Amino acid sequence: MRNKKLVDYAKYGYLFSLPFILTFCIFTLYPVIYTFVIGFTDLKGAGNTEIHVLPFISPKDGSPFYIFNNFKDVLTSKTFHKAFSNTWIIWFLNFFPQMGFALLFTAWFTDRRSKVKGTGLFKVLFYMPNIITAATMAILFQKLFGFPVGAVNQLFNAAKPYNFLINNWPVKFIIAFVQFFQWYGHTMVNLIAGVIGISPEIFEAAEIDGANRVQTFFKVTIPCIRQIMLFVLVTSLIGGLNMFDIPQLLVGPKNANGAALTTNMYIRNQAFDGSYLYNRAAAASVILFIIIVVLSAIVFFLLRDKDEAKLKKLKKAELKAARKGM
Amino acid sequence: MANETKLSSIKRNELILKVVIYVVSIIFSIMTLFPFVMLIANSYKDTYEVQGNTLSLISKAPLKNLKNNWHQITSKDAFHPGVGFRNSFIVATLSTILNVYFSALTAYAITAYEWKLRDSFNAMIMAVMMIPGTVTMIGFFQMAYKIGLVNKLSALIIPSIAAPTVVFFMRQYLQASLSMEIVQSARIDGAGEFRIFNQIVLPLMKPAIATQAIFAYVGSWNNLFSPMILLTDKNKKTLPVMVSLLNGDIYKKEYGAIYLGLLVTVLPLIVVYAFLSKYIVEGVALGGVKS
Numbered sequence: 116m117r118n119k120k121l122v123d124y125a126k127y128g129y130l131f132s133l134p135f136i137l138t139f140c141i142f143t144l145y146p147v148i149y150t151f152v153i154g155f156t157d158l159k160g161a162g163n164t165e166i167h168v169l170p171f172i173s174p175k176d177g178s179p180f181y182i183f184n185n186f187k188d189v190l191t192s193k194t195f196h197k198a199f200s201n202t203w204i205i206w207f208l209n210f211f212p213q214m215g216f217a218l219l220f221t222a223w224f225t226d227r228r229s230k231v232k233g234t235g236l237f238k239v240l241f242y243m244p245n246i247i248t249a250a251t252m253a254i255l256f257q258k259l260f261g262f263p264v265g266a267v268n269q270l271f272n273a274a275k276p277y278n279f280l281i282n283n284w285p286v287k288f289i290i291a292f293v294q295f296f297q298w299y300g301h302t303m304v305n306l307i308a309g310v311i312g313i314s315p316e317i318f319e320a321a322e323i324d325g326a327n328r329v330q331t332f333f334k335v336t337i338p339c340i341r342q343i344m345l346f347v348l349v350t351s352l353i354g355g356l357n358m359f360d361i362p363q364l365l366v367g368p369k370n371a372n373g374a375a376l377t378t379n380m381y382i383r384n385q386a387f388d389g390s391y392l393y394n395r396a397a398a399a400s401v402i403l404f405i406i407i408v409v410l411s412a413i414v415f416f417l418l419r420d421k422d423e424a425k426l427k428k429l430k431k432a433e434l435k436a437a438r439k440g441m
Numbered sequence: 442m443a444n445e446t447k448l449s450s451i452k453r454n455e456l457i458l459k460v461v462i463y464v465v466s467i468i469f470s471i472m473t474l475f476p477f478v479m480l481i482a483n484s485y486k487d488t489y490e491v492q493g494n495t496l497s498l499i500s501k502a503p504l505k506n507l508k509n510n511w512h513q514i515t516s517k518d519a520f521h522p523g524v525g526f527r528n529s530f531i532v533a534t535l536s537t538i539l540n541v542y543f544s545a546l547t548a549y550a551i552t553a554y555e556w557k558l559r560d561s562f563n564a565m566i567m568a569v570m571m572i573p574g575t576v577t578m579i580g581f582f583q584m585a586y587k588i589g590l591v592n593k594l595s596a597l598i599i600p601s602i603a604a605p606t607v608v609f610f611m612r613q614y615l616q617a618s619l620s621m622e623i624v625q626s627a628r629i630d631g632a633g634e635f636r637i638f639n640q641i642v643l644p645l646m647k648p649a650i651a652t653q654a655i656f657a658y659v660g661s662w663n664n665l666f667s668p669m670i671l672l673t674d675k676n677k678k679t680l681p682v683m684v685s686l687l688n689g690d691i692y693k694k695e696y697g698a699i700y701l702g703l704l705v706t707v708l709p710l711i712v713v714y715a716f717l718s719k720y721i722v723e724g725v726a727l728g729g730v731k732s
Contacts, residue, residue, distance in 0.1 A: 124554050124555070124634070125554060125555060125556040125557070126556075127550070127554050127634045128550045128551075128553075128554030128555070128556035128559060129550075129556055129558075130550075131546050131547065131549060131550035131554075131638070132546075132547045132550040132551070132562060134543050134546070134547075134602055134603075135543055135544075135546075135547040135602060135603050135608065136562075136603075138543075138599065138600060138602035138603040139569070139603035139605075142577070142581065142599065142600035142603065143569065143572065143577055143600070143603060145580065145584065146576075146577040146578075146579075146580030146581040146583075146584060147572060147576055147577055147580060148580070149579070149580030149583060149584065150576055150577065150578075150579045150580040153579060153580065153583075216469075219465075220466070220469075223462045223466075228455075229455060229458060229459055229462070231459070231462050231463075231466075233466075235719075237466050237469075237470065238722050239718040239719070239722055240469075240470045240473050240474070241469060241470075241473060242718070242721070242722050242725065243473060243711075243714060243718075244473060244476075245659075246659050246663075246710055246714055246721070247663075247707055247710055247711075248662070248663045248665075248680065248681050248684060248706060248707070248710070249663055249665065249681075250663070250665050250681040250684045250685055251681075251684050251703050251706050251707055252476070254684065254685075254687055254688050254699070254703060255476055255479070255480060255703055256476070257688070258696070258699065258700070259476070259479060259495070264491075264492040264493075264495075265495065266479060266495035266496055269494065269495055269496060270496060296472075296473075296476075300473075301725060304722055304725045304726055305725065305726065307726065308725075308726030311726075353571065353573060356573070357573045357574065357575060359665065359666050360663075360665045360666070360681075363665075363685075364665075364684075364685055364688055367688065379575055379666070382575055382578075382579075383578075383666075383670070386578075386579055386582075387582075387670055393579055393583070396579055397579045397580075400573075400575045400576045400578070400579060401576065403573065403575060403576070404572065404573060404575075404576045407571055407573055408571055411571050
């Protein structure tokens, strides 16, 4: 028996994952730890390499917990509050229409009774904005909504041009629209794939039971694609909280008037624009990280497969009972 | 009688629904195409024509304006679409290759072998998927600064060896499609483990690799955040960073030229998409069905 040669295959497991582990440690883990540590130091200024961890007690006024000073600075900063709420508002404005229209088109394009023609073409068209560089999209929309002679002003109010990009709500809506424009096709394609994956027998059964279109969609289709909706929600949430390209280029960091400032722009401005406050930027990104982790965990918990969770609980209970019986 | 009217009313409702579906879909198609039409239509206008009527498709001297606009964007020694293309091409191609190859290798290591730390490694991959780029950025920049990786394209390429989300996806794929019997029979034939991966497992993973390669390529090509921070040398800038220059003080009044510059950056993507759209959309669909 050649198999008896006893090759130790475990070592290949380690060997093959080594490149990943090494790269991860150098380019992700170390920088993350570094960022966490910097959050507790006084590192600022370009090219400065002298780092001092903040003392626990403030040298100035002797108040305790001075070590968390950077976090305190960020959390009490009005600019950060503004950036944080802006990010959320823009995400909401973009996500709900995006999910809504994606679901609507999914319902229409997968409908078994009306069999819409040309869905392939529509899918390809709707997805197209997603591959275009966000930077390009942002500048293009900036020109189209330009003041005083952008295309939109020419079309609707040539006599009294309106400056969309310096006003609070218009600029948020425009950014949310660009986000929507780039992502609704992507979401739709994902959802359609999910619906196609559902066994046709389920739909047939619903049809025989006399369910109409709307009932079928809400009672059969949506529960079946819940996992994909969860996936879309989490990726959109993470992407939305990291929003940078579009607001940065659509309005720019300086003349944004604060209306389009996002958390990622705030972090970049703190670290790399003029003041080089690495410590504060690091603290802000740690805060953002914690928020993302907590939110993702909540979403996963809320939308987890309840039947599966019940099954697991049941199994656990059975195991316990069996053990007790022994 | 009553039945007949009911039937015809159902038919009428069907028809109305169909009309609504087509109308809304066509409106969305127009909405999708409108910005691109604007991009093209304004690239051959001069500043006055753009200011006067952005929406018009007609220019008095399109060819002359096109030439003039091209001269304006390339003469200011800031926006070099050629350089941007070359850099973006190098970064996107190499990082995509590294990304999918090593992700496949790692996924195979998790799926095919029993090793002590496997489960904890697997759990770690799931956990780190959520780390946003921003958290690494400050530390990453400091490190790149110290070891001289600033303005080096490799700083954007090498990190793509470790892509947790891609590993996660490929592991899902392998668990469903890899049969250990094939691996076993290859072993009996005397093939080494590394060769088995390259010649047997990798071809099996083609659909998963194609999907992830498309995502990786588009993601890398369109990335702005880290290149903007890492690349300051004008000969090293990638295309999105170049594009961001069109927004600055350098091109204030040359509206036609800005549209042309944007068009130049978009055109290759649209051409590629025209040929690969079917695969891309299918790939996205495959990527989404993760559960």
